Amino acid sequence: MKKILKKYKLILLAIVLYGIFFIFKRDIFFTAINMTGSFLLEMLQVLPPVLVISALITVWVPSELIRKSLGNKSGIKGKLLSLVIGSISAGPIYAAFPAVLVLFKKGASVSNLVIILSSWAVIKAPMVLVEINFLGLRFALTRVALTIPAILVMGHLVEKLVKRENIGEKTENTAKSIKDIESRLPNLNCGACDYSDCSSFAEGVFQGETTMKQCVVLQKQIKSEVSIIGQKTD
Amino acid sequence: MTTTIMIILAAGFLLFSIIKSRKKTKKSVMIAKQMFLNTFIDVAGIMALVGLVLALLPPDLIKQLLGGGSKILSTIFGALIGTVTIMPAFIAFPLSKSLYMSGAYLVTIAAFLTTLTMVGVATYPIEVRHFGRKFTLVRNGISFVMALVIAFGMGILL
Numbered sequence: 573m574k575k576i577l578k579k580y581k582l583i584l585l586a587i588v589l590y591g592i593f594f595i596f597k598r599d600i601f602f603t604a605i606n607m608t609g610s611f612l613l614e615m616l617q618v619l620p621p622v623l624v625i626s627a628l629i630t631v632w633v634p635s636e637l638i639r640k641s642l643g644n645k646s647g648i649k650g651k652l653l654s655l656v657i658g659s660i661s662a663g664p665i666y667a668a669f670p671a672v673l674v675l676f677k678k679g680a681s682v683s684n685l686v687i688i689l690s691s692w693a694v695i696k697a698p699m700v701l702v703e704i705n706f707l708g709l710r711f712a713l714t715r716v717a718l719t720i721p722a723i724l725v726m727g728h729l730v731e732k733l734v735k736r737e738n739i740g741e742k743t744e745n746t747a748k749s750i751k752d753i754e755s756r757l758p759n760l761n762c763g764a765c766d767y768s769d770c771s772s773f774a775e776g777v778f779q780g781e782t783t784m785k786q787c788v789v790l791q792k793q794i795k796s797e798v799s800i801i802g803q804k805t806d
Numbered sequence: 807m808t809t810t811i812m813i814i815l816a817a818g819f820l821l822f823s824i825i826k827s828r829k830k831t832k833k834s835v836m837i838a839k840q841m842f843l844n845t846f847i848d849v850a851g852i853m854a855l856v857g858l859v860l861a862l863l864p865p866d867l868i869k870q871l872l873g874g875g876s877k878i879l880s881t882i883f884g885a886l887i888g889t890v891t892i893m894p895a896f897i898a899f900p901l902s903k904s905l906y907m908s909g910a911y912l913v914t915i916a917a918f919l920t921t922l923t924m925v926g927v928a929t930y931p932i933e934v935r936h937f938g939r940k941f942t943l944v945r946n947g948i949s950f951v952m953a954l955v956i957a958f959g960m961g962i963l964l
Contacts, residue, residue, distance in 0.1 A: 719956055
């Protein structure tokens with residue numbers, strides 16, 4: 573019950589607030605509903621294809637390939653590829669989070685993670701056209717031209733400041749706590765284990781309700797990296 | 807336009823996947839479905855709240871805040887407003903144009919537009935859930951500073 577409340581707290585808060593405005597300030601209620609409607613419509617169009625592609629990458633694309641093309645040693649080619657991936661993808665930045673996490677878990681570097689996220693957010697071919705329309709060619713192109721190097725610098729800085737282990741799976745020790753279990757999970761929150769997300773699954777494992785074997789994504793990795801993960805789960 | 811291409815691409819890959827292996831496709835669809843539900847629950851509440859805030863904060867007020875005063879101050883304001891709001895492009899660009907028409911600095915508008923999409927307070931909880939607190943704070947912090955750098959760079963170039 574508590575968990576459900578926590579999970580839906582923002583939606584519940586929104587419903588309460590909308591209720592209040594519906595009663596007292598109906599015009600604001602309708603403006604807000606319209607605004608939210610357009611957000612949700614955008615989300616419904618963009619999320620399904622992005623997530624289907626991400627899920628297919630999870631299942632089909634070998635980690636080797638991602639590591640080679642986007643990993644630490646991918647160099648300038650990897651950075652350019654990241655810029656291209658980010659700028660041809662559709663949708664707002666929150667659609668990028670699950671998709672980029674998939675790439676990261678498969679070995680993309682921290683720097684490329686930031687490059688994809690940022691270019692996904694700022695550099696968008698159709699958006700640039702709209703921007704030219706409203707603010708002029710010079711403004712739009714200068715902004716893009718300055719943003720690209722800025723994004724590359726950002727990738728470099730974040731990589732310097734945040735270690736890979738602080739983002740992804742930690743690879744040490746055996747399970748002492750729920751956090752430990754969680755850190756070994758892919759944290760894709762895919763739900764194939766029938767838990768709503770990886771932290772609930774970790775809790776389940778810790779309390780003995782289920783086993784690590786129920787993690788579909790991890791099972792896939794185990795097959796390809798038996799030696800490494802085998803030592804950890806012993 | 808890109809959305810349509812993405813949908814076609816996703817459908818194409820899915821078809822290819824079905825031909826190759828039904829089992830793997832089923833697994834992919836399950837993963838995608840769960841990711842969708844999770845993201846939807848996360849985002850829907852935030853969107854509803856942002857919608858409400860935007861309804862309460864009419865564009866006119868934003869115009870007032872960004873319209874005048876010192877260049878540096880209004881630019882920092884622009885970056886801050888961009889940070890705390892999410893706005894679909896079809897509102898953001900017309901708003902920026904009318905801001906410019908009513909005398910706001912180009913630098914201010916550039917800062918606003920850049921932080922609007924790159925830095926997110928509203929999407930902060932979602933980002934933390936995916937990447938952890940440290941990464942989210944560092945990325946957003948650096949992005950904010952970079953947005954200001956981009957904006958002032960534009961001030962020099964234009």
